Amino acid sequence: MSEFQYFSFMTSPVFSVWEKGALWSVLGVAVLGLLYAGFLMGQVLREPRGTPKMIQIAEAIQGGANAYLSRQFKAILFLILILTGVLYFTAQEHHIALGRACAFLMGAVFSATVGFVGMNLAVRGNIRVAAASRTSFGQALKIAYRTGTITGMLTDGLGLLGGTMIFMIYGERAYEVLLGFGFGGTLLALFMRVGGGIYTKAADVGADLVGKIEKGIPEDDPRNAATIADNVGDNVGDCAGMAADIFESYEVTIVSAMILGWASFGHKGVIFPLLVRAIGVLASIIGTYAVRTSDKVRDAMRAINVGFSLSAVASVIGFTTLGFWYLRFPGSGPLPFRFSLGVPGLDMRPVWTTGVGILLALTVNRLTEHFTETSKPPVQSVAKATTTGHATTIITGLAVGYESTVWAVLAIAMAIFASALIYSGTNPTFVAYGVAMCGIGMLTLTGNNISMDVFGPVADNANGIGEMAHLEPAARQTLADLDAVGNTTKAITKGIAIASAVVAAVSLFNAYITDIGTILKRTYEQVAATLTLAEPSVFIGILIGGAVPFLFSSLLIHAVGRAAGLIVQEVRHQFKDRAVWEGKKLPDYARVVSICTAAAQKELIGPALLAIVTPVVVGYAFGTPGLAGFLGGAILSGQLLAVFMANAGGAWDNAKKSIEDGQYGGKGSEAHKASVTGDTVGDPLKDTAGPALNPMIKVMNMVAMLAVPLILAHRGNPPLRWGVVLGGLGVVALALRFSKREIQSRVTAEEPVPQAALK
């Protein structure tokens, strides 16, 4: 039956030959992106790997990272297969159901591939960066950046490939199948973010506590059994987690733009966003390839920014030109000059909303930069506060974080407003299409964003390898400089991930309403009217939805504490072996890696269940209006918390760096101690709880979309309905109890180990 749909596209009179060609070209660009990734891969892998010592260390990191991911994939394979089966039953027609289930699998596999391949390259790139640092800063930067670009182009390529293929096969029914594709990617992203986030911070904190604090040895000292796990953590958290997460936003925005484009502009509405994406891929190829720098450190950020600007300009010129030629609707009503540019039939509105998205991406990047960059007032106020103690450091960081989240939310609100304003006076589907195109614009330069993000852990790892392999001082300085650049680029791109989650969720909301309308045979307006704030269940949903991100964050913070406690015990145990302490024997790195892996797998269960189960419980208990409120509340408080956590954590981190660079007494001063407290408080916020909130929001949205037909079908069956609610509550209670038990054991335990973890 899928064949039938496939031919319906090929033979469809709706699409001109030109358009069919364009779609095939989009597929071609997707493949081109993948080929470019392959080309860069070859380039990076051809670089020299350095000394045997370096190779030994890098292989340990590589082994650990692969061990983690394969264990993670094995652990969730079962769940993925079950859900594939469940998904089959969320659609009524056989061929849609089958397509959705397959697309779900494909989404999950693509997301996993982006994470796996990207991380795999990162752990191969790091050693090559370290080796290059011995001769040239410029070369080291280029390798690190290109390693990141591989992941970026994989994200672009696979995202575009999946969406386009499904559209070509399913045509106007593609939406129902794309939902499966989006959910697969989202779910994987949630697991990667949560598991990776717990792993990376447990290893980091555990290594620091025993190494830096208890034993007074440097950060990446090879005697410390947790150093490899720490370096692995940077890859699984920042690289694989982030890539899977952004891949998913990339998918969801294209999914919603295609659905809404079809409903509002017909075929041109679908093809335009795909072409914009294709242009973005080409622009990213040009921009990322252009990143090269002299051996001067201060040129580094400039080179990366020039690459970004180049891509931005190329894509704006590209999609504006495209829109000018393609978006013509002969016979349509006259539009004001600002939309038609005086050309009859021309409708530039999709172009303008895409532009709003690009502006939003730039604004969010600048905001993040303002609140987390060392030279700016917010970080300086935190640095200053360290001179008056631990408490002022924390308080100032909290205030900075709270303020930063306000501006991010306002930027998003204004972008949504602008997109809606462009379509004001039309119908809700047009408006939603405007918001979706804003999301498309925002993620146009995904290739560049991921390059910048992955650059962070690669540079960080290269620095670690340099330290552990005792490279010469000049190379060490080069690597330290590179690490600092990586910290900045990594921090800047964090804002995009959460903002895109919000925009994607908003544009999906329209589909939520349309879905309910289709099932209940009501008009859009009738359904929309039931989702009013005047309805108590909507308001109750908002309250409950708003609470979930707080509970989720609380669980994750506790989880990091517990997992780190296990690492501390193991590292302490290994140090008892004199040969290890004296450096005559290598510690058992693999054991720590495996403990970290197991702990992260175990701890991700509770938070993941919370994200998957609560929308179902709320939907069954309070109906679709309650579920709509729930999503609204979760988006709001999730966004506020995520940005607060990312920026407060970033500000504390950079305040510490600023002091370590000599400000306010430098290393060893009282101010430095206070800054370490700030950084340690910020770590689980900015690297575990905060980033995990993005996929959490998106998973809850996707689950809600998929559960709607079931919720409506079971309305008239109270025993089933309340059975689901009670069963779901039972699952949530178990997840909480799991966490509670540990809190209490911490209180009564003889040795204060788990909490000790967070130094």
Next chain:
Amino acid sequence: MSEFQYFSFMTSPVFSVWEKGALWSVLGVAVLGLLYAGFLMGQVLREPRGTPKMIQIAEAIQGGANAYLSRQFKAILFLILILTGVLYFTAQEHHIALGRACAFLMGAVFSATVGFVGMNLAVRGNIRVAAASRTSFGQALKIAYRTGTITGMLTDGLGLLGGTMIFMIYGERAYEVLLGFGFGGTLLALFMRVGGGIYTKAADVGADLVGKIEKGIPEDDPRNAATIADNVGDNVGDCAGMAADIFESYEVTIVSAMILGWASFGHKGVIFPLLVRAIGVLASIIGTYAVRTSDKVRDAMRAINVGFSLSAVASVIGFTTLGFWYLRFPGSGPLPFRFSLGVPGLDMRPVWTTGVGILLALTVNRLTEHFTETSKPPVQSVAKATTTGHATTIITGLAVGYESTVWAVLAIAMAIFASALIYSGTNPTFVAYGVAMCGIGMLTLTGNNISMDVFGPVADNANGIGEMAHLEPAARQTLADLDAVGNTTKAITKGIAIASAVVAAVSLFNAYITDIGTILKRTYEQVAATLTLAEPSVFIGILIGGAVPFLFSSLLIHAVGRAAGLIVQEVRHQFKDRAVWEGKKLPDYARVVSICTAAAQKELIGPALLAIVTPVVVGYAFGTPGLAGFLGGAILSGQLLAVFMANAGGAWDNAKKSIEDGQYGGKGSEAHKASVTGDTVGDPLKDTAGPALNPMIKVMNMVAMLAVPLILAHRGNPPLRWGVVLGGLGVVALALRFSKREIQSRVTAEEPVPQAALK
């Protein structure tokens, strides 16, 4: 014309003679409550005042507190008068407009009176408690508790008096006038909470930083110029601020119950909540008078709890009996047994929803207790975390706070759900009446709650006086025990304040819709349909509304830092006088008090403007749907933040106390230092930003209600509309700039004073 309305009630055939009598009885009970307050006042004032030294100290506190409040009242008098004028123009008919303006003044004056008289008594009661502590714990507790009860009964009495009088004069038009009454109370509460909160923490932190930390002298050492200001702060923040805040919730809930009662059940719907309140006043009199204890410390909490339970049982029996006899509607349709108890025409639904409110109050109290009491796992987990350093202490406190806010929100959501469920299948007005009655039930025992709350600062002050006047050790121990009891009772009641704000706001929402409907001549359903989540402006409103509490908190945290900085400078300056340092000359307490007062007045401008102006800006920019979303978002994130701040702060505070009582090494240990960090971080959260969020939410709601007619009237006038938006944004920008300028000066200032403030 108000005479006309007055007689319309007296001669109205709608009210039976019995009911007219009942209303007069309610007025009588209100007066009785005031008389009881007067009686207790006489009792307290007749107690002995102790030694001349004590009198001297107490008079200094008293003088400072009065100076603060009179300056505060003077500062806002101008604003109040302007707003009285503005309010006149928010109503269209002359007699309603005049009534609303007068009611606004009355609300403000009543709220100020509750704050002023309550605080005035607290600063007279404290010395008498200190004097009594020299002979008997039981007597000291009784005096402290009764001092609190005076404020409690003033709140009850004036709240009931105002609402009843306005209803008797304006009859069915009372709602429009009551809005003014509610706004007056709310606005005063905002100023008292924000100003008092800044004052109390600036003085506290300033006194501690120079005294305890820099000079190593005890907390209430008379040589410290800031000690009096610190004691004044407890009164203006915890006593006057809290009383004004609860007074306002008490008012708003009765206002909404009366409005909705009239619309749903007619006269019985209005009179029933008034009678429930009257029963609550009587029950509070009985319960509070019964609080007396032996000289055993551990009996203290039991005695207070017995008083509370006694009131609860008395009021439940009272309003159930009343409902059973009064809520009969002959000829109405048959109700299920659970509502009619099998009696034809009986409708017990208002009784059940009132009961839900009482349950919610008890639940919220228990939840607060669980998360902040020393013996419970959450505080113990924070105490345990202090053994592993500053960072774990903060992280654990954050996790505890995040979790606690989830349960509080769920409790509120469940109470709203239960109230709505009782009225399911009826119309929205009935449902809203159910929620309003839940609010009535929740605040029935306001007398007891305020007694418990004000008990805190009175005991704290008595303890301070004992220390400064060098009382004998036995008395000092008694006062320390009393202070500990006060800390517990004060913390427990904090939850009620915020929960009641949320319930009151929800029940007002119905009036918001009805208002719009009346002006636009549309049905309730038509207006409700425009407030759908599907409408972008509603969603944008939710995002902006959710951001405001974060900005507000950030401003307040910075404000405390700056104000404390000024105190630090002054105290340091005074210590340079050798005579002061050697104790031969009293420091200039009044100067510190006056600096604190001035700083609090200056700093409250920005946050207060934010609360007043943003709803107007959002309403003019995004229309009434956007404003509705704005209120929803603000309620959600305000509630989440307020409970998080109160409970995280409470947990840190009590973890510190637990360590000072000898746990984990006691005073002077590393654990103690970490616990002090936690407490200091928690202070501005739990005593300034958190409590100020309640009146902020309520002010925004009230402003929204009052602005609706203007927003709708100016829809068709873009220049005026956007002029208001730009003007409002300008005001907000100025308020922010005010704060920004200071942050930056902090960064560049030579001496790190302002931040130093927060120790």
